Amino acid sequence: MPKLSKLEKQNRILKQVEELFSKAKDNPTKGNFYVHKLRKIAMKVNLRLPHYLKQKFCKHCYSYFYKENYRVRTRNKFMVYYCNNCKKYSKYGLKPKSS
Numbered sequence: 692m693p694k695l696s697k698l699e700k701q702n703r704i705l706k707q708v709e710e711l712f713s714k715a716k717d718n719p720t721k722g723n724f725y726v727h728k729l730r731k732i733a734m735k736v737n738l739r740l741p742h743y744l745k746q747k748f749c750k751h752c753y754s755y756f757y758k759e760n761y762r763v764r765t766r767n768k769f770m771v772y773y774c775n776n777c778k779k780y781s782k783y784g785l786k787p788k789s790s
């Protein structure tokens with residue numbers, strides 16, 4: 692088997708991570724399980740999760756965000772996520788507009 696470069700490995704893992712997120716979306720009660728799993732595989736190759744994926748779970752307690760366990764507000768050009776599980780806030784910049 693040819694040795695994969697670091698970047699190829701990371702791309703491969705990113706696909707798996709996206710798959711896990713789509714599974715979590717279909718099955719939000721198991722969301723936390725998927726988040727823990729995908730963090731582990733991402734850490735193995737030092738993959739930094741892209742921001743659209745980071746916003747799908749709490750950065751403090753890693754619980755998966757779905758309907759009732761979080762709130763989103765916008766404040767000063769930031770998206771502020773409030774986690775009902777650990778009662779903490781996560782702040783993310785608004786997406787830069789394309790075009």
Ligand SMILES: [Zn+2]
Nearest residue numbers: 749752774777
């Ligand atoms: Zn939390």
